[in-house]
Amino acid sequence: MNVGIVGSTGYGGIELYRLLANHPYTDKCILYTSSQGGNLYSDVYPHLNGLMDEPLENADEAEGIDVMFLAAPPGVSAELTPSLMNKGCKVIDLSGDLRLKAPGDYEKWYQRKPAAKELIGEAVYGLTEINRERIADTNILSNPGCYPTASLLGLAPLVLRHRIEPASIIIDAKSGISGAGRKAGLGTHYSELNENFKVYKIAEHQHTPEIEQQLGIWMKEPVRISFTPHLVPMTRGIMATMYVQLSESVSTETLLESYQSFYEDAPFVRIRKPGTYPQTKEVAGSNFCDIGLKVDERTGRVVIASVIDNLMKGAAGQAVQNYNVMNGWDERAGLKLVPMYP
Incomplete structure (x- = not known):
């Protein structure tokens, strides 16, 4: 090629x-x-x-x-x-x-x-783990945004396999500064963001309708979410922490087993063991999405933490993964990268 x-x-x-x-x-x-x-x-x-x-x-x-x-x-x-x-x-x-x-x-x-x-x-929406068959047959692919990738991969097994309250979905997401691009701007100026932590685009971020669109397809009904992005003083990484109200009783262990089976053929999604949760540094420089979760029995909510490298699984890495699928190759081609640490 x-x-x-x-x-x-x-x-x-x-x-x-x-x-x-x-x-x-x-x-x-x-x-x-x-x-x-x-x-x-x-x-x-x-x-x-x-x-x-x-x-x-x-x-x-x-x-x-x-x-x-x-x-x-x-x-x-x-x-x-x-x-x-x-x-x-x-x-x-x-x-x-x-x-x-x-x-x-x-x-x-x-x-x-x-x-x-x-x-x-x-154009086919390129969330690879969910849409492989359509991706394999398309000539025009729309690569998902970074926040939607972390959020949708974290929510997919719950939304598609369990009963939830759609209106309860809250996504609290944090991103490294590279997500804003290379162009200089006051909002990403070193002295403005160093030792700082800020929220931005409350109720108006352009990734909101993208997340709602995919959730609506899965749920077969219109979905409205609360999505709030933040900038943190690091170069790479996204952590999306999601809160969803369950409409049926389910244990943490059962949910984790459900997530494991849902992603058993997804080489870039890793589900954490009970009681352990992912960190952005643990996926840096790689195409992995790491997911951990816990059911809060007191409130009936499940809390899901999903982390990616915003420039990799949130952009270039997922694009290359889709490039592989579109051409009939192993989707891991060119992406067998061990995360950078520390």
Whole structure:
């Protein structure tokens, strides 16, 4: 395969390059940009000196690509995807352009004009563990957002196998700063965020409708959740802590067994033993999602903790996992990475 990365100068793009440069089925990885055409990639990222000294190319000149990864800001994929498809290129979009099926939702939450209705309808939502069969047959894939990945993987077995109160779902999520991207901004300035912990976009984060859309598909009814994101002073990682009211009595042990069986064929989801809970550092640099849970018998709620590396399972790692499934390869190809520790 010859692959390309649009948005290669961002954090998602450089993480994609790290994975694809070592992928067993990738022959060539061509890097595209809309802002730094002609510059050497090693000038943008000096740690690649001697490893990748090729110049960046302009995205509208892409030719001879089998699969294009779009790791660009919102709006870019909606414009580029039709022309890429006309060139016979498969597309894996890491932005939110193709995730929301109702165009009105995209316009409301992203404050942008949505992609063409036909394009949105054709795109398959790439939550790999849940959607493998459809992913294997698509040429347009919409990679899930980082917060939705951690949240939905943590909720899926509970929602699909047990009785809960849909209106009770609360998701309290924390992310490392790299989730905000590489562009400088006051909100991620070192002196603003160091030794600080802040909430943001209360009741207005653009990942809310994405989570609700998938939960609604699973529950076969509209779902409304409370989703609150926070920034913590670390580079990588997301922890989503979820609170759900049970409508039937179930023990922690029974739930853990249910989660284990649900994910028995999912190589990147690890369920913790009773009484142990995941930490973001334990998945750093890997494509794992680690999940722990406990039933609070006093309140009738279950508390679920789900952790991922936001740049890996929350972006580039999951995109490569979907790239593997789309091409009929072992979904672990290029992703057999032991987490970095400490």
